[in-house]
Amino acid sequence: MRSFVRLGLLATTFLAAPAFAEDPATPAAVAADAQETTSVGTGAADRRGEILVTARRRAESSQDVPLAISVIGGEHIDATGSFNVGRLQQLTPTLQYYSSNPRNTAVNIRGLGSPFGLTNDGIEQGVGIYIDDVYNARVASATFDFLDVAQIEVLRGPQGTLYGKNTTAGAINITTNQPTFDFEGKAEVSVGNYNFKQAKAAISGPLTDNLAARIAVSSTSRRGTIYNVTSNEWQNSQDNLGLRGQLLWKPTDTLEVTFAGDYSAQDPNCCATVYVRTGTTQRAANRQYAALAAAAGYTAASTNPFDRVTDLDTNLRAKNKIGGASARIKWDVAGGTLTSITAWRFWDWDPSNDRDYTGLSVVKLSQNPSQQDQYTQELRYNYSNSKIDFVLGGFGFYQRIDTQGTEQQGEDASRWSINPGNVPAGSSGCGSTAAQKLACDPSVLDGLTAKNVQYLKNTSLALFGQLAYHITPEWTVQPGVRLNYDKKEGYYQRRVFDGDGTELVLNSTNTYTARQAAQLAIYAPQEISPEFSDWNFSYDFNTSYKITPDILVYATYAKSFKSGGINQNGVPTDANYRAITSAETVKPESVHHYEVGIKTQFWDRKATLNVSIFRTDIANYQANVNNSQYGVLRGYLANAEAVRSQGVEWDFSVRPSERFNAYVNGAYTDAKYRKFTDAPCPPELSGGTTVSGTQTAGAAGVAGSLSPANCDVSGQRLPGVSKWSFSWGGEYNVPAKILGKEGKVYLGYDGSYRSNFSSNPSPSAYTWIDGYDLHNFRLGFRSEGGFDVYGWVRNAFDRHYFEQLYVASGNTGLIAGSVGDSRTWGFTIKSSF
Template identity: 25%
Template sequence: MSHKHLLLTSCLYGLAMMATPAHASDAAAEPAATEQSQGLGDIVVTAQRREEKLQDVPVAVSAFSPVMIRQLNIVDAISTSKFVPGMISGHNAGLGSANAYYLRALGNSQSTATFDAPITTYVNDIYIARQNANNYAFFDTERVEILRGPQGTLFGRNTTGGAINVILRKPADHFAASGEVTGGSFDRYTAKGTVDVPLSEKVLSKVSAFYISDRGYLKNITTGEWMNGEKTWGIRGDLRIRPNTALTIDLSAEYSRNAGTYAGLRNVAGTSPYVVGGTTVPVFYETAAGLRRTDCTQNNINTLLNTGKGACNLTMVTSLGANVSYDTGAGTLTYITGWRRMNQGYINQYDGSTANPYAGYILVDNGTNDQWSQEVKFNTSLFGGRAKLTTGLFYLQEISNDRQTSFNGGTTSFRAIQDSIYRFKAETAAVYAQTDIKLLDPLTLTLGGRYTWERKTLHFTPSPTFTGLGYGDAAVQAYGIPLAQSVNRFTPRIALNYKATRDVMLFASATNGFKSGGWNGTAAIPSSAVTFRPEKTWSYEAGVKSEFFDHRLRVNVTGYIARTTDLQATAAVLSAVTGTIAQLPFNAGTQLVKGVEIETSAKLGDLTLFANPSFMDAKYTYISPAATTLTTALAPVRAPTFQISSGALYEKSVPELKGTLGASVAWRHNSPYWVAVLNTTHTNTEDFLDLGVSYRTQDDHISVGFDVSNVTDQKTVTANFLSLFPGDPRRYTVRVRFKM
């Protein structure tokens, strides 16, 4: 470990020692004791925008408590997908800070502002509009919820596939501190720490920070450098103000900085196991791209042209948030507001076998995204508690400025072939309401709906650097392409749930959602800056949530049929503007997905077992006549027919060792699935195995652990864009945690 990492660790530990008396306890330890002594224990979720027990919510949701996050070594948002049925996740090609989430065969691997993703991320109920920086690093997390299927009523637009809800821990009412340091394969070192300092009985504060340094696991045999690593750090401050018992004010400020690379694999001659008809074989874990690493700047075009270096990604995020809750006596009124600025830039060479950097395909980007959201929500009970109502108003403004420049085909200098500059603005407002009406003591009817107004505008600017590249608004409008879009849409939900017994609930629902329309904002020529309409999803679900044997066995089963119309896809189509064939985004047609998702867990003394299988049948039932290559004979991407994540968690108190021994094993199996829209690239059968052992002292002040992820070094590909992009190899990690 270098002196930098030792210094950071020492500072965190010293701060904890000064701020925390020896008898203080961490709030996260309480759920651990509860789950140990009371079977599986209850998990409280906010999947319906109010606090409820997981087993009482008629929604398909996977939830992770602090104990589960610790035992399963979940470190960021993408880690959760290993345990969620029907979910496939991977980094966007070339962008390790951006996650492409797919749930029930709905997802989007585009990180451009003019494309929206159907799986949205929320942090403390604040919507994160862009997926460029959605790989949220978990530090001081209270719980994570993965909502599967459309959430158009309570969460709104762009949740046709589902939502990821991250809830961070609030400041404690006593001095407390905790931290973690790790070291492992590929020179990966991390440090996390949090300190709670109550300023008074009515004002509580908390500061959290994290740091990650990773050399990278991909060797560049052309430059001798290591790729696919990162240097990331962040700091967050929380303030909780409670002037009286009725009013709670939560304020937060956060900054994070992620710098890294994510390169594709080099190829050698052979029969490809991943590409249909391919004549080359990828070499794990090597690249041969000729572009050397550098640090990204606010003007990456100048960086590339002046230094001849690239291979970088820098994402900086600043955010402010407020959540004000007031108990009116008749219900709880909540005001939620958030501001977030993302500044991102990257230089990526995508063809991993091109040693001459001038000849390679290089994408250079600089962009900013500003979003500001406000929400007013009211929760109340009606008719003597026989009905519960959640209603509210929502507003979001989002402004993106982006410049994306492509280089390709040079010999001794970089040759620019595209320079797209645009300014994008979106405004959306909504009113929503959902009520749960108890028709009979065991039978509850849920009725909900959301009405959304949305307007988007787009403006283009010709290139100031490269003559003949780029274009303005007039050039786009000359092809009849509008630069403004508006949509008004109502998304309803109806559900029934029946409590057969105290621990068995049956439910059925019909839910609607939509994903926004947009443009091909980074088109090389104005005629390709085409629009596409919103896609709409209806999902019909039925299931059971059940517990047996005094809450020691939990079995939750959901069956669903989801029909998505005006599905957004990118493929070769006959352009309605020019009459020629081009690779364009368009509304491809209709996708039908049927599936069954099962989540089971059992507590047998000190041993917890879990198994979460899913079965999925995804197909296109209609394809637009404009498509020239996409047909109903092809299959949707990232939709494995069968998945299962299973494992065992063991914790045993050993008085002779004055502590608790722990062990974990987790296995994830995916049947083969496509990663390219035209079914040219696929994965093979995947089996991932993770192992871990740990020791915790009796007072839970110190714990140490050793983990191995991807024990068998399963090779996998996450994307195909001129190169195959790999998933993580086997990793070893040693970790030390402390609480005070």
């Protein structure tokens, strides 16, 4: 019903009179110009002329913007199959994307941004995602198909002055194609292996002399890539639908009014993991994965993850709906431009996961459906003359998220999760002691259910301004400031019921039967109401100098922040199963950023080389961590004392003629915990009895040894960060005439490489992912009249690689993973008019 009401509101407002519009020097103008300046079938960096961007909230050449920015044209996005942010990372080396499902998605730049691991609604992302100037608070939007995109700008480094709302690592600025007063349209159909089918269409044109409309639709489906022998079905499929409609009203030369509405839905059979490996922890030998599996008579469907076979016994689901409406007005007044952007967004999430990563019924249910509504209002004034350019503005944001969760243990949970102590030989884990009887009694944990209810109210207000003062035509200084207020109010309640439906409650004497204690060790009741509020002042200073018309050097210092957070998935408990209230909130991140760069064009502007060197220091870095408690299955937030990311990036492109273009982009990123002394320990240093007093922790990976309470991971690499990453490619074409049509036959290639990276917040010997390279090819014919047909192959050499690895809860040593796509191939036919 809720989604129906939202869709009704979206449709009603879309058909109503136009409201507000957007500065045509932002998405509308750039969309039109990008069509002309971005070479068809190539990256936006491979240009015929200038590429206009809106990184500073005004249209200007990307080579004149004194910051590190990657620009990818819509045609290149389509040609390379980069239909969402996840695929985009193959074209932009310092962009990292990780997703175990749409909600649990992280998008990072230079190793910074979202905490790595399961998503916690009480924390902000550090990479802002903007679609036609509208901020998308939930990173789940990154998992949807790009729809009618003109170009994408990836802004690297803090963007807090103009973009604000927690863009400490950067921003992704997506521009869609806008309504036109000339009739035009395009359609595209693709088919491929794994029953891949994709269709896209868009049409635009005038309704009256001053009213234009544009409608776009996209549909993607694909069979799953992992076979589940338990359910006898393919999993990790794709099933995406996207719709977007826009109206543009231009009553005068000084006033433009635009309204947009969109709706996207995903309903895949997702998201399955596979067995990867086991590693020895400090648990007792009979509590390690191998012994537990043997006692249960269980064998994984395959121990080779690239067999792409699993046996998960939970019905998987990852239904995801997102959409909204935006209203914009742009008015040229008082020598400048006044822009208002009003938007409402919604997001509905309906999952079902298998959190034990096995075919056993240990965790029978794990599902936390949630619903979000967000409202944003931005008002800004732009002014430019020969001496100064400035932007002044204000921003308001309100978000409400409601979540209703259910987690339930299964019939195998008792044997798997209850420690029976020393077990007589040949007893298969059963004996005469009380603990052994509990472990062998399925009814102790079977049906044990945690019902979670939570909500988050998130309010943010900001005033901002940026001034570019041209001391000389070549030398510009640019200060910027932003004043921000954030307030978060949360609530989390977990009620626990045994298999008979009797509620477990904590008592004042902290005395429980052995059966109750075993149950409370899995799920303990909890009720917290965390709150956070704070003012923050951020600022930056940039200076740039044009040595020649084609050489720009710049330097930047930025003092930025990311808002404090609250733990919305529950917090760790003490020895009496009580919530540790000190873990309810996390401090804001404090960011100091330094960067120098050079932007050059040479060889009669046929070649472009941009280089940047950066260092970002963060105090109170917000990390998403896990510990060995079963009652904290979803992890929680904590502050690492200090983090540093530094490195060098370069972007090179060349177009010697209309027949050939090529690009090579690369990055070296050194991102580390400078200081994190009380981090959760990796699995090889967990699971044993916690040391106390003068005891010394045992060696890593030795069963039955003592475990440290916390670990010092200072100096170790941040999760998800490759030291080296590259992307490269090119396209060559020759004139041809096919079936009477004049055009070009072309061969395109795009490659990427990233070195190894850690897949656990506290680096573990068991969760390093080896580096890998991917290679994509396309061969086709493009006519002068807008017809394009080509065949494509992605991951052409069928590289085996992991996207992410997961440590199973309880420190049994089990490591599961998500595998990357194998070789895919297909054909695409496109036509535009």
